[in-house]
Every structure is written in C-alpha cells, then in structure tokens.
Amino acid sequence: MKRVLVLRAREDAARTSEKLRALGFEPVLSPVLEIVATEATIPSGEYDAVLASSAKGVECAGNISALLGMPLHAVGAKTAKAAETRGWRPDIVAGNAEAILPLLLARYAQPAHFLYLAGRDRQAALEAGLRAAGHRVTAIDVYEARAATALGEDARRALAAGDIDIALHYSRRSVEIFLALAEAVGLTPRLGGVTHLALSDDVATPLRAIALEPRVAQKPNEERLLALLRQV
Known part of the structure; x- marks a missing residue:
C-alpha cells in the first residue's frame, strides 16, 4: 500500500x-499549519457584497448576522458550502481568484464596496484586480495559518x-x-x-x-x- x-x-x-x-x-x-481565528471585529459600513476565498474565512468570521442580507461571492465549492451552513445563499461561485474576478467585474459595472473575509496570508490577485477596476475592498483578517x-x-x-x-x-x-x-x-x-x-x-x-x-x-x-x- x-x-x-x-x-x-x-x-x-x-x-x-x-x-x-x-x-x-x-x-x-x-x-x-494551524488555523486560528483572529477574533477580528468586522467594521460596520456600507458594503455591496461579501467576498470569501476559503471556507475558514466564513467559519472564523464571528457574528455575521448583519451581513446575511448581502450577496456573498465565494472562491471554491467548499467555501460556498461553508457559507450555506452559516445561513448565506452564495451568489457567484468560481474555482479560483482568476476565475471569479471577471465574473465580479461583469456583475459590478459601477464602483462597489466589498467586504473580504480573508486569511492573514493570502494571494493578492483578487483584491488587486478589484481595486484596479475602481472598486473598494475592505479586507478583514478573520483567521491566520500559524506555521x-x-x-x-x-x-x-x-x-x-x-x-x-x-x-x-x-x-x-x-x-x-x-x-x-x-x-x-x-x-x-x-x-x-x-x-x-x-x-x-x-x-x-x-x-x-x-x-x-x-x-x-x-x-x-x-x-x-x-x-x-x-x-x-
């Protein structure tokens, strides 16, 4: 074996x-790696949508009751499933950041404000692509992966x-x-x-x-x- x-x-x-x-x-x-929630506070604000690129971003986000009425866009089926478990109905779902970015840009033709439930160590492609298109991204490190x-x-x-x-x-x-x-x-x-x-x-x-x-x-x-x- x-x-x-x-x-x-x-x-x-x-x-x-x-x-x-x-x-x-x-x-x-x-x-x-050991995944640990940071207990970060999600700031109140005028958000148009929530982004999550990993299931841990959803699971470690703390109290999300105020966010459940917003569209959530997820990278990966596992992330989408975690969001459903917490009460969201995921909207746009794609396999990776490169795949979801054009879908988001097509949906949001006008500048939008995204709340990104993120890990402390992450790829920058999604945030950079949205910002380059004129969107605002508030990224909150809700978890970290300790070595x-x-x-x-x-x-x-x-x-x-x-x-x-x-x-x-x-x-x-x-x-x-x-x-x-x-x-x-x-x-x-x-x-x-x-x-x-x-x-x-x-x-x-x-x-x-x-x-x-x-x-x-x-x-x-x-x-x-x-x-x-x-x-x-």
Missing part, C-alpha cells in the same frame, strides 16, 4: 485521510527511511513551511525519492525551485488532485 504524506491543517488533513483510505492509500499526517515548528514524528521517520511514496501539496505557504522543516532535520535529499502532487502551478513553484518535478492537478481543487493521485 502506497504511503501518502498529507501536509494540510489538522482538520483538513483528517478529512483528506478518510478519502485516501477509501482509495486504498495509507495517509501519513504532518500538519504544517508548525517541526514535522510530525511519524512523517519525519517515514521520510528518513524512504517510506513515503507520494506527498500532497495544497498551498504554496504549506510547501514553503514543509521544505524549511525538512531542511532543518536534514531530510531535503530524501524528497527527490517522493512523488510530489501539487494543487496548482503556484503551489508547485517552491518545489521546482529546489529541482523537484511535481505533477500538477488539472484544476485547483482536491477532486482533481486525488484524480491525479489515482493516476500515479
């Missing part, structure tokens, strides 16, 4: 592990023994943290013997920077990443 290294935040890693076992793989967990200080012991031992077949990579930041933690314990040379699967080209970039050759999912979602895993 092939062993698959899962580097997601703990709750997400647990859900991925169930899917891996159902597919006949053995997951090895080493969460490199782990060490690899999980099971993962460290398995990597050292050459006992990891495949590693799944979901975000650029998690890749960067993983590579730093592996280097800290002298395991970088072992990574060449692992098949690396990345959610997107952006996620793959730090791996390519150290001469690894990751395979990239056709679309940036877990369904396509696991489809790629099945091909391997």
Whole structure:
C-alpha cells in the first residue's frame, strides 16, 4: 500500500485521510499549519457584497448576522458550502481568484464596496484586480495559518527511511513551511525519492525551485488532485 504524506491543517488533513483510505492509500499526517481565528471585529459600513476565498474565512468570521442580507461571492465549492451552513445563499461561485474576478467585474459595472473575509496570508490577485477596476475592498483578517515548528514524528521517520511514496501539496505557504522543516532535520535529499502532487502551478513553484518535478492537478481543487493521485 502506497504511503501518502498529507501536509494540510489538522482538520483538513483528517478529512483528506478518510478519502485516501477509501482509495486504498495509507495517509501519513504532518500538519504544517494551524488555523486560528483572529477574533477580528468586522467594521460596520456600507458594503455591496461579501467576498470569501476559503471556507475558514466564513467559519472564523464571528457574528455575521448583519451581513446575511448581502450577496456573498465565494472562491471554491467548499467555501460556498461553508457559507450555506452559516445561513448565506452564495451568489457567484468560481474555482479560483482568476476565475471569479471577471465574473465580479461583469456583475459590478459601477464602483462597489466589498467586504473580504480573508486569511492573514493570502494571494493578492483578487483584491488587486478589484481595486484596479475602481472598486473598494475592505479586507478583514478573520483567521491566520500559524506555521508548525517541526514535522510530525511519524512523517519525519517515514521520510528518513524512504517510506513515503507520494506527498500532497495544497498551498504554496504549506510547501514553503514543509521544505524549511525538512531542511532543518536534514531530510531535503530524501524528497527527490517522493512523488510530489501539487494543487496548482503556484503551489508547485517552491518545489521546482529546489529541482523537484511535481505533477500538477488539472484544476485547483482536491477532486482533481486525488484524480491525479489515482493516476500515479
């Protein structure tokens, strides 16, 4: 049975592990991130719509009762589902920032004010694109992803023994943290013997920077990443 290294935040890693076992793989967990709500206060204001680019942005937003009457636009089906769970009916939903931006620009022809329920570490493309088109974006960091200080012991031992077949990579930041933690314990040379699967080209970039050759999912979602895993 092939062993698959899962580097997601703990709750997400647990859900991925169930899917891996159902597919006949053995997951090895080493969460490199911990998701923590910032308890940030959402400022009152005249907003035209709410944006969320991750499920955590919705889940960690605190009291949203005053926002539920506004349209919510979501990046990703998982984000949309989290919004539905909290009482929203998501409006525009697209798979990534590059896909949702033209849809938002088409919907909002006149300058609008967006409230963005965001993570502290995030890609700037969505905000930058909206602002460049004359829109106002108020981004509130409702959660942060704190870096782990060490690899999980099971993962460290398995990597050292050459006992990891495949590693799944979901975000650029998690890749960067993983590579730093592996280097800290002298395991970088072992990574060449692992098949690396990345959610997107952006996620793959730090791996390519150290001469690894990751395979990239056709679309940036877990369904396509696991489809790629099945091909391997």
